[in-house]
Amino acid sequence: MNFKNILREIEQADPGVYEKQSDRRNLLRNLGSKAAMAAVPFALGSLFTTKTYAKTTDSILNSLNFILELEYFQYNLYHTALATGSNSTTYLIPPADRDGFLMIEGHQKAHITFLRNAIDPMGAVPFTPNLYTADPVTGNPYTPPSYDFTAHANFRIYENYDAFLSLAQAFEDMMVRAYQGQLSNLLANTNDILTQVLQMSTVEARHAAYIRNVRRDRGAIDIPKPWVTLNTAPEIRLINFYLQEDNVIQKGMNITSLTDGTRTVNATAASEAFDEPFTQANVTTLIAPFLL
Amino acid sequence: MHSGANNISMKLNMGSENTQVEETGLMHNVSRRNFLQLAGGIAGAGILISSCRRTPPDTVYVGKGDVALLNFLLIVEEVLAAVYTQANLTAYYGLTKSELDLLADMRDHQYAHKVLLKKVLGTNAITDTTTVLAAVTYADKTDFLKNSILLEDLAVAAYNGVAKRFTDTNYVLLTAKMATLQARHAAYSRELLAHNSLADTVIVNTNGLDRAMAPIEVYNALAPYIQTKFDISNLPA
Numbered sequence: 444m445n446f447k448n449i450l451r452e453i454e455q456a457d458p459g460v461y462e463k464q465s466d467r468r469n470l471l472r473n474l475g476s477k478a479a480m481a482a483v484p485f486a487l488g489s490l491f492t493t494k495t496y497a498k499t500t501d502s503i504l505n506s507l508n509f510i511l512e513l514e515y516f517q518y519n520l521y522h523t524a525l526a527t528g529s530n531s532t533t534y535l536i537p538p539a540d541r542d543g544f545l546m547i548e549g550h551q552k553a554h555i556t557f558l559r560n561a562i563d564p565m566g567a568v569p570f571t572p573n574l575y576t577a578d579p580v581t582g583n584p585y586t587p588p589s590y591d592f593t594a595h596a597n598f599r600i601y602e603n604y605d606a607f608l609s610l611a612q613a614f615e616d617m618m619v620r621a622y623q624g625q626l627s628n629l630l631a632n633t634n635d636i637l638t639q640v641l642q643m644s645t646v647e648a649r650h651a652a653y654i655r656n657v658r659r660d661r662g663a664i665d666i667p668k669p670w671v672t673l674n675t676a677p678e679i680r681l682i683n684f685y686l687q688e689d690n691v692i693q694k695g696m697n698i699t700s701l702t703d704g705t706r707t708v709n710a711t712a713a714s715e716a717f718d719e720p721f722t723q724a725n726v727t728t729l730i731a732p733f734l735l
Numbered sequence: 736m737h738s739g740a741n742n743i744s745m746k747l748n749m750g751s752e753n754t755q756v757e758e759t760g761l762m763h764n765v766s767r768r769n770f771l772q773l774a775g776g777i778a779g780a781g782i783l784i785s786s787c788r789r790t791p792p793d794t795v796y797v798g799k800g801d802v803a804l805l806n807f808l809l810i811v812e813e814v815l816a817a818v819y820t821q822a823n824l825t826a827y828y829g830l831t832k833s834e835l836d837l838l839a840d841m842r843d844h845q846y847a848h849k850v851l852l853k854k855v856l857g858t859n860a861i862t863d864t865t866t867v868l869a870a871v872t873y874a875d876k877t878d879f880l881k882n883s884i885l886l887e888d889l890a891v892a893a894y895n896g897v898a899k900r901f902t903d904t905n906y907v908l909l910t911a912k913m914a915t916l917q918a919r920h921a922a923y924s925r926e927l928l929a930h931n932s933l934a935d936t937v938i939v940n941t942n943g944l945d946r947a948m949a950p951i952e953v954y955n956a957l958a959p960y961i962q963t964k965f966d967i968s969n970l971p972a
Contacts, residue, residue, distance in 0.1 A: 543931035553943030619915050626911055630904040641895045642944035648918035653933040656926050669923040693851055694909060701850040712843035717912040
């Protein structure tokens with residue numbers, strides 16, 4: 444039983460536990476890093492015998508923790524890929540593109556730190572990947588036992604750069620959609636978190652455009668553009684990442700029928716001009732094959 | 736109108752510039768009409784096709800509250816739409832087929848955003864914005880891309896900054912879908928200028944956050960691109 448599983452069990456027994464005062468949370472954290480695991484359940488038992496605290500900001504915390512989960516996912520993908528190969532001729536990510544992917548990896552790591560620091564003062568325990576054993580506060584977010592980005596050797600991403608790029612594109616486009624799907628939970632705008640989540644979402648969109656453009660320059664057969672065209676996927680088996688991206692209706696209006704009197708745009712451009720949200724359930728289903 | 740004098744200079748210089756353009760051998764799929772306009776651009780005509788429609792009124796009131804915010808975004812989109820419309824007519828030297836295709840996309844996306852915002856605003860929409868196209872030297876790839884990057888990064892910051900100011904939060908969900916598209920544009924133009932420069936440490940800070948700017952900051956930054964005088968006294972701060 445790892446630390447996160449223990450926390451889950453406590454939450455199940457006492458659903459309000461993640462909303463308590465920070466001194467108790469700090470105690471939990473210290474226990475996670477310092478105490479012997481076998482002793483933890485007994486120690487925790489004495490902390491939470493009453494439910495005097497109120498249930499608040501559930502939806503905001505759930506959203507932030509979900510986004511944090513995805514940022515861990517993304518960071519681990521890039522960190523693993525960048526570490527694959529030992530020199531300039533065997534690198535999975537070739538020298539010409541490494542600076543771009545190092546920047547992307549750096550953004551994802553910064554998002555993890557930022558989100559943990561946002562969630563913590565709000566009275567919840569920040570998400571930590573399953574099978575993560577280091578100190579969640581001070582440890583590196585790299586946690587290879589938690590993920591299998593090949594989905595049991597179905598995606599040969601560590602042997603083939605183009606295969607890596609296809610999957611990475613689908614994940615980044617999914618990230619943009621996942622962020623947008625969480626906005627409705629953040630409209631109360633507590634502590635500017637709505638703005639900050641939007642600021643992260645546009646960074647994810649930059650990543651997606653970068654990967655798409657790298658693939659375009661490499662002559663990928665789907666001829667990707669930096670933006671999402673209809674529901675075109677890099678591979679047929681990734682089509683579920685693009686469901687409803689061909690939408691051309693915004694605010695109840697068909698974009699292809701709108702005009703200022705000079706012209707109209709076609710469905711392709713109308714679909715490209717807007718990214719589309721994904722629910723948490725959509726995203727959870729998409730990433731499930733890659734989690735351990 | 737500025738266009739008259741510049742059109743004259745374009746015609747006057749056409750003969751001597753023709754040869755030079757052909758000799759570069761860099762042009763792809765540029766129609767004869769575009770070619771002629773491109774030649775004019777090289778002659779130094781900053782404004783080739785003025786976006787002026789009629790004599791604009793002295794000031795255009797953008798409204799207050801959400802209307803002002805949506806009109807503000809419309810101004811941002813009008814500038815981008817005008818820039819890409821012109822860029823498609825008088826594309827830069829060395830344009831590849833791939834770049835031409837994506838340049839047309841960018842124009843169409845901005846147009847889609849523009850007409851949607853106008854439709855949402857209805858009778859509250861501002862009249863057409865007169866833009867200053869002389870701010871960009873369209874024939875020069877580097878200058879065009881630098882302007883594109885500045886404007887796209889600014890559009891991202893505008894969308895990110897405006898969200899929390901909306902009273903009707905449905906607009907947040909709508910404009911977020913447009914913001915990420917602007918970020919895709921920004922990253923693409925940055926990549927065209929220099930590979931692996933999808934962002935930098937000015938645009939994305941150490942927390943991994945893109946910029947979010949107050950409407951007035953964005954508006955001031957757009958000043959070189961706008962001729963129309965707007966009354967933004969009730970634009971939410």
